Each structure stands twice: as structure tokens, then as C-alpha cells.
Amino acid sequence: MSRRRRTRYRRANVEVTQFMSPLDLIDRFMPLASKEVHIGMQGDEELALIAGVHEYGSVKMNIPARSFVGTGKKKGQVPIGKLVRKSLTDIAIGKMRAETLLQEIGELGLDRMQKNFDRIKQPGLSPIYARRKSGKKLLIEDQDLRNALTFEVTRKRR
Numbered sequence: 001m002s003r004r005r006r007t008r009y010r011r012a013n014v015e016v017t018q019f020m021s022p023l024d025l026i027d028r029f030m031p032l033a034s035k036e037v038h039i040g041m042q043g044d045e046e047l048a049l050i051a052g053v054h055e056y057g058s059v060k061m062n063i064p065a066r067s068f069v070g071t072g073k074k075k076g077q078v079p080i081g082k083l084v085r086k087s088l089t090d091i092a093i094g095k096m097r098a099e100t101l102l103q104e105i106g107e108l109g110l111d112r113m114q115k116n117f118d119r120i121k122q123p124g125l126s127p128i129y130a131r132r133k134s135g136k137k138l139l140i141e142d143q144d145l146r147n148a149l150t151f152e153v154t155r156k157r158r
Contacts, residue, residue, distance in 0.1 A: 055068065
């Protein structure tokens with residue numbers, strides 16, 4: 001028996017006046033219903049392997065997990081939620097386009113993920129790697145991985 005997944009919704013207060021046409025509101029909000037923002041990384045197979053090892057760790061190679069995507073996602077949820085709630089009224093009255101909001105969500109989420117990537121300190125380095133590398137930050141040699149972090153606005157799959 002599968003469990004129902006609990007979802008939580010926050011409401012954004014948008015005041016609709018008699019001067020707003022329902023058809024205009026539908027046209028303004030439709031891109032939010034038909035598109036989504038994907039924040040993650042793009043790259044070749046080797047880069048994907050490195051990202052997977054950093055994200056989940058490797059028992060075989062004795063490498064602990066240093067999640068930067070999952071924790072970056074968690075750290076970006078609150079500011080993205082605030083941005084969406086603040087921007088919905090602007091979209092309703094026509095001051096802002098939905099596509100602009102989607103771009104801002106992607107930029108904000110990417111910024112949070114990159115900042116999270118730069119702050120990774122735990123778990124500590126293995127003694128072998130610590131002797132070989134310079135500096136105190138983790139993942140310094142993986143600058144390509146940080147540069148591969150990106151976002152895109154795509155159509156929702158039905």
C-alpha cells in the first residue's frame with residue numbers, strides 16, 4: 001500500500017478588482033501553470049559521475065557524501081517562496097510577466113546552490129587528499145563542477 005505524499009501549500013494574497021478581466025488574468029498566469037524551472041547541473045559523463053559521488057558519496061571509494069544540490073535546494077525554498085508570493089500581485093495587475101518571474105526563480109535558486117557549493121566543509125577531507133591539495137575549501141579542484149551548475153525554464157511534462 002503506497003502512502004499519500006503530503007504536500008504543503010502557501011497562499012499568496014492577490015486582490016482581484018472589478019476592473020480586472022478574468023481572461024486577462026488567465027493569460028497572465030498560464031505560463032506559470034505550463035512551465036517549470038529546473039535547477040541543477042549540465043555536463044558530460046565524467047562531470048556527472050563526479051557530481052554523483054559528491055552528492056551521494058561512494059562506499060567503494062570511501063568518499064563521504066558532500067551534498068550540494070539537495071542542500072542547495074532546501075536553502076533556496078524559502079527565498080523562492082517569498083519571491084513568488086511577492087511577484088504574483090505584480091503579474092495579476094500586469095506590472096510583471098510570468099516569464100520574468102520564472103527567470104528570477106532560476107537565478108535565485110542557482111545563486112543559492114552556488115553559495116551552498118562554496119560553503120561545503122563537512123565531512124572533512126581524507127588525509128591522503130588533504131596532503132595533495134592546497135587551501136582549506138573542499139571541492140577546489142572541481143571548479144568545472146561549480147561552473148556546470150545551471151537552470152532552465154522548460155515546458156511541464158504531462
